[in-house]
Structure formats: structure tokens, C-alpha cells
Amino acid sequence: MSDTHPSLQVSVADIRMRNPVMTASGTFGYGSEYVDFIDLNQIGAVVVKGITSVPWAGNAMPRIFETPSGMLNAIGLQNVGIDGFIDKKLPYLRNFDVPVIVNVCGEQVEEYLDVTEKLDAADGVAAIELNISCPNLHCGGMSFGVDPKLTDELVKGVRKKTTLPLLVKLSPNVTDITVIARAAEDAGADGLSVINTALGMAIDINTRRPQLANITGGLSGPAIKPIAIRMVWQVYNAVSIPIIGMGGIMTGDDAIEFFIAGASAVAVGTANFVNPRASLDVVDGIEEYLERHRMHSIAELVGSLEVP
Amino acid sequence: MPNPTQKFDLPTEVISNELIAENHYLLRCSCPEVAARALPGQFIHVLISQGSGLLLRRPFTVYTIDDDQITMLYQLIGEGTNVLSGLKFGDSIRVLGPLGNTFDFSVTPNPAIIVGGGAGIASLMLLATALRDADVHTLALVGSMNQARLLSVKDLQAIGVDTHIATDDGSVGHHGFVTELLTHLLQTHDLQNPVIYACGPDGMLRTVTKIALDSGIPTQLAMENRMGCALGVCLGCVCKVQLSEGGFEYQRVCTEGPVFNAEDIIW
Structure with a gap:
């Protein structure tokens, strides 16, 4: 290694990571599913599937x-619940030297608070990602993330229950994402995950039935990357807390685009379904870019958009 | 110590990809790691390399294993299989596998009754081979739309399996559904310890399940579904499964399955 070897280490919202690449919630299970393909110790952080009370x-x-360059999903947050997670999933993750970020969801504020309290007391949790943007729940989830008052109330409530770094995952399904971003920042969020899936729909034209039982679902994959880039850039210009950029990242170059738009870290999602090594391939791609451009750290790139 | 359930994600090249019946292809590739490990019922998740315009992989059962090579038998059903059918010798694919659970024949069936509808028979060929190797008396009931689409009969006969045919249009074999052959078999024979293994369209599997429940014959179904990751994380491929303690749970076809007991599936 030469002296000019770039450092990929970052500290984002007080989460110290060996590189700026996380796994996006819901696309990496509880980590154990990927160990045949990937050394979890080499990922920036593992963000686990959304957990409810x-x-x-x-x-x-x-x-x-x-769908073209993407996929719709309406899973409906099938998960083991917080007690099952702490008893059966978290101990395995403690075997690794990787920050574990737990995505938290619920229908009522009380449920978020219950899960947060238990995670705060658990051993081996690096941060909480508050999911206020799941599009596949009839109440809760996204309803918090499209209303600045509800965002404020929920984030303030959760903030009081934990000293862990608190990320808030924002929905793209809003008119102005900066309004929600500011509400989350003002209520005490340490960082923002931008974006969750975009609400979409597809129809089987022969049966005239929706392609999903839930009728609508969340669109992910490269199809939403331009939307995500735009929203990261908007949020970057509206808040001072760090942004974790996500939405259709398949390669290192995709991640670089997010850094330039203003993200301090990124998360790889749908790509994990296609390529189990996707997150590490993205790390390699980022490193190559930094070397090629003779940069020493990610920080040189963050928000470096040149507007003509 | 080697992990017997180790999964691999490996690049390989197409050796052959031939039309073997109307609307159905057989693709062969070299995949020693999967060939050495794949068990009856297991499947692979195939990435059709760059330029296909497809995002996700597509799941296919392992049809046969010949030394280092595996084959997959597939029906043209959509964009993915359409692109796949265009692949030629030397084209690149990636194979993830072997994945999923396996058929259980530890009870020593007598006979084992294999029931395949359409391309569903593909999921039962490795099982037929394993049953032959274990000296289990095996009958195969193979259904298809018509003679032109009939699959696997010669392959089954080649390994000595007593094979019966049903076609929807009566162009060969019994004129009607393969499930009618099953009902007839059960009505006319006094079977000692039968076990049914089935794969095919939902309608067929529902009927097989009804026959299983009415007759009390243990029955295993290989389920199919759209899949995202095939590694158990996306939760896209679930089916509804009855729990012994009451209630139900959505279980993953890719991980808890693809083989389920017929009595546990809630249709």
C-alpha cells in the first residue's frame, strides 16, 4: 500500500465505521443470511430488518x-419482534466487529418507544434508525413521515428514551422532503437516511389485477436513484446533520454520486438481492475512485457538487 | 470442517440451451460446487449477466446433475425466461446455490408417487434419481397440456421409473388431469406405504392436497413463487403455512421451502 492510500473510515452521527457503506434495512436480513458470501467485519455497518414491538x-x-430497473415490494414488515430480535438475532451479530443499526417501526408512538427502550438496554446496538417511511402499512409507518408535526412528536419521544445515535429514515413520498428533514433535525435526530422506497404500483393487464396483493408497494432499485440523488441534495442544503444516502446504489460510482450530492455515508439495498457481495463491491469501487482522483478521504467529496 | 450447507455464487458459462419441447428449454452449465451438493428439491438463483435489462435473478430447480454439470429445465413464462432462452454456448451467467430444503424420503416410501404438472416435473427429477439409487419403488405421473409440451417421460423411463401420462387434450396418455391419474391409482391399488411428491401449477397442487388430506397419504409439495434474494432476507417469496400450535405464519419458499408438507399449506 502506498502512502496515498485513501482512508475510508468515517464517523457519521457518532457511528464509527471502517468505511461509509451500510446495508439498507430489509435487504440484509439479520446479517447471518449473508455470511457464506461476505465477511460482515468488512461492511461499514449492518442495518437490520425493521423491528416492531x-x-x-x-x-x-x-x-x-x-419493474424496469427496479422492484416493487409490499412485505408489510414481517419481523420477529423486538424480544425475538434481542434473544435470537442480536447475539449472533455480537460475534462481529461491525456496528449494528436497528431499524425501528410501529403503528403507534408507544410501540416505537417500547422498542427503543429495549434496544437502549441491549448490548451490541450501535444506533437506531427510526422508520417513519414504510409505505406498506395502513397506519403508522409513513403517516409519521409525511407530517412534520407527527415527525416532531415521534422523534422527540424516542430521543428521550435513548442516548444511542438516532437516525431518521425519510420518505420520498412527500411534496417537500426538506420540511420533514428539518422537523426531524429540530426534534433531535443525529442523522437522516434518505430515502426509503417510492410508492408505486403495477397491474397485470390480462387479469386487470394489481401485481401486489397490497395493491401498492415501495419501488426500489436503480429506477429510483435519480429521485434519491435529488432528495439527498435538497436535504443537504436544508439541514446540518449528516445524511446516509440510499436508493438504487449498485456500484461504487453510484455511491460517489450520493457523496457529491451531500451524503456522508451510503446504504446498499436492492443490490444485495442481485449480488450478495454488492456492499463490498461498492466499497472497492469507492476506494478506486478516491485513488483515481487522488483524494484522501470521503470528506473531500461530501456535498462537493459543482453547480455551473 | 467443510460446511455441508455452504452456498456459492459463481460465474459460469452456458454449455447448451436447447428447445426440448414446445415452449420449454433445457440449459446446461458447468457448476462443480453446486453439482457436488445439490439435493432433490433444491434450486439455484440465476443472474443473466449484464445487458439483459433484467434486475433480479430468476430461480430454477436443479433438473439433473452429470458430474460437474447441472441442467435446468424451464418454461417460457415471461421476460426472464425469454432472455434466458436466447443464451448460447459460452454466454455468461452467475449461479447462486444450492438453495432451499429437500424432499424427505427417509420413511422409505412404497411406492413413492411422483406427480408433476407441466414444468413442475423438473423439480422432481433429482428426487426420482435419488429414489432409484435408494431402491425405492417409484411411480411417476406426468401431466401436460398436450403431447408437444410433454416433459421428462424419457428421462424418467431411462432410470427405470414406471411413468404414466395425462394430457389436457388427450393427445397422448390419459385424456384429462394428472390428478385424475393419481385418484385412479389410489382407488385401484392397495398401496402399503405410499408417499406423494408433487410440483406443478397451483390448481394441480390444491387438488393433490385435497387427495392427500382425504386419503391420509403423506404428501410433499415443491412450491414456487416470485423471488427476490432467494437467501431468506427479502421475504418476497412466502407462502401461508399452518402452525401446529394453531394460527399461521408466512414462511419463505426459498429457505423453509421449497418443499412443504401438503397438509401445512393454507391456500
Whole structure:
């Protein structure tokens, strides 16, 4: 290694990571599913599947559908619940030297608070990502993330229950994402995850039925990357807390685009379904870019958009 | 110590990809790691390399294993299989696998009754081979739309399986559904310890399930579904499964399945 080898280490919202690449919630299970393909110790942070206060069964089938350069999903946050997570999933993750970020969801404020309290007391949790943007729940989830008053109330409530770094995951399904971003920042968020899936829909024209049992679902994958880049840039210009950029990242170059737009770290989502090594391939791509451009750290790139 | 359930994600090249029946292809590739490990019922998740315009992989059962090579038998059903059918010798794909659970024949069926509808028979060929290797008396009931689409009969006969045919249009074999062959078999024979193994369209599997419940014959179904990751994380491929303690749970076809007990599936 030469002296000019770039450093990929970052500290984002007080989460210290060996590189700026996380796994996006819901696309990496609880980590154990990927160990045949990837050394978890080499990922920046593992963000686990959304957890609720009690186990959720999830939505009826069909739950997913591929669309041009993307996929729709309406899983409905099927998960083991916070007690199951702490008893059965978290101990395994403690075997690794990687920050574990837990995505938290619920229908009522009380549920978010319950899960947060338990995570705050648990060993091996690096941060909480508050999911106020799941599009596949009939109440809760996204309803918090499209209303600045509800965002304020929820983030303030959760903030009081934990000293862990608190990320808030924003929905793209709003008229002005900066309004929600500011509300979350003012209520005490340490960082923002931008963006969750974009609400979408697809129809089987022969049966005239929706392709998803839930009718609508969240669109992810490269199809939403330009929307995500735009929103990261907007949020970057509206708040002073760090942004974790996500939405359709498949390669290192995609991640670089997010850094330039204003993200301090990124998360790889749908790409994990296609390529189990995607997150590490993105790390390699970022490193190559930095070397090629003779940069020493990610910080040189963050928000470096040149506006003509 | 080697992990017997190790999964691999490996690049490989197409050796052959031939039309073997109307609307159905057989693709062969070299994949020693999967060939050495794949068990009856297991599947692979195939990435059709760059330029296909597809985002996600597509799941296919392992049809046969010949030394280092595996084959997959698939029906043209959409964009993915359409692109796949255009691949030629030397084209690149990636194979993720082997994935999923396996058929259970530890009870020593007598006979094992294999029921395949359409391309569903593909999921039962490795099982037929394993049953032959274990000296289990095996019958195969193979259904298709018509003679032109009939699959696997020669392959089954080649390994000595007593094979019966049903076609929807009566162009060969019994004129009607393959499930009618099953009902007839059960009505006319006094079977000692039968076990049914089935894969095919939902309608067929529902009927097989009804026959299983009415007759009390243990029955295993290989389920199919749209899949995202095939590694158990996206939760896109679930089916509804009855729990012994009451209630139900959505279980992953890719991980808890693809093989389920027929009595546990809630349709």
C-alpha cells in the first residue's frame, strides 16, 4: 500500500465505521443470511430488518414484482419482534466487529418507544434508525413521515428514551422532503437516511389485477436513484446533520454520486438481492475512485457538487 | 470442517440451451460446487449477466446433475425466461446455490408417487434419481397440456421409473388431469406405504392436497413463487403455512421451502 492510500473510515452521527457503506434495512436480513458470501467485519455497518414491538405476520402474497430497473415490494414488515430480535438475532451479530443499526417501526408512538427502550438496554446496538417511511402499512409507518408535526412528536419521544445515535429514515413520498428533514433535525435526530422506497404500483393487464396483493408497494432499485440523488441534495442544503444516502446504489460510482450530492455515508439495498457481495463491491469501487482522483478521504467529496 | 450447507455464487458459462419441447428449454452449465451438493428439491438463483435489462435473478430447480454439470429445465413464462432462452454456448451467467430444503424420503416410501404438472416435473427429477439409487419403488405421473409440451417421460423411463401420462387434450396418455391419474391409482391399488411428491401449477397442487388430506397419504409439495434474494432476507417469496400450535405464519419458499408438507399449506 502506498502512502496515498485513501482512508475510508468515517464517523457519521457518532457511528464509527471502517468505511461509509451500510446495508439498507430489509435487504440484509439479520446479517447471518449473508455470511457464506461476505465477511460482515468488512461492511461499514449492518442495518437490520425493521423491528416492531411484537412480531408481525406481514402482508398477503404476492409481495414483490420486478419493474424496469427496479422492484416493487409490499412485505408489510414481517419481523420477529423486538424480544425475538434481542434473544435470537442480536447475539449472533455480537460475534462481529461491525456496528449494528436497528431499524425501528410501529403503528403507534408507544410501540416505537417500547422498542427503543429495549434496544437502549441491549448490548451490541450501535444506533437506531427510526422508520417513519414504510409505505406498506395502513397506519403508522409513513403517516409519521409525511407530517412534520407527527415527525416532531415521534422523534422527540424516542430521543428521550435513548442516548444511542438516532437516525431518521425519510420518505420520498412527500411534496417537500426538506420540511420533514428539518422537523426531524429540530426534534433531535443525529442523522437522516434518505430515502426509503417510492410508492408505486403495477397491474397485470390480462387479469386487470394489481401485481401486489397490497395493491401498492415501495419501488426500489436503480429506477429510483435519480429521485434519491435529488432528495439527498435538497436535504443537504436544508439541514446540518449528516445524511446516509440510499436508493438504487449498485456500484461504487453510484455511491460517489450520493457523496457529491451531500451524503456522508451510503446504504446498499436492492443490490444485495442481485449480488450478495454488492456492499463490498461498492466499497472497492469507492476506494478506486478516491485513488483515481487522488483524494484522501470521503470528506473531500461530501456535498462537493459543482453547480455551473 | 467443510460446511455441508455452504452456498456459492459463481460465474459460469452456458454449455447448451436447447428447445426440448414446445415452449420449454433445457440449459446446461458447468457448476462443480453446486453439482457436488445439490439435493432433490433444491434450486439455484440465476443472474443473466449484464445487458439483459433484467434486475433480479430468476430461480430454477436443479433438473439433473452429470458430474460437474447441472441442467435446468424451464418454461417460457415471461421476460426472464425469454432472455434466458436466447443464451448460447459460452454466454455468461452467475449461479447462486444450492438453495432451499429437500424432499424427505427417509420413511422409505412404497411406492413413492411422483406427480408433476407441466414444468413442475423438473423439480422432481433429482428426487426420482435419488429414489432409484435408494431402491425405492417409484411411480411417476406426468401431466401436460398436450403431447408437444410433454416433459421428462424419457428421462424418467431411462432410470427405470414406471411413468404414466395425462394430457389436457388427450393427445397422448390419459385424456384429462394428472390428478385424475393419481385418484385412479389410489382407488385401484392397495398401496402399503405410499408417499406423494408433487410440483406443478397451483390448481394441480390444491387438488393433490385435497387427495392427500382425504386419503391420509403423506404428501410433499415443491412450491414456487416470485423471488427476490432467494437467501431468506427479502421475504418476497412466502407462502401461508399452518402452525401446529394453531394460527399461521408466512414462511419463505426459498429457505423453509421449497418443499412443504401438503397438509401445512393454507391456500
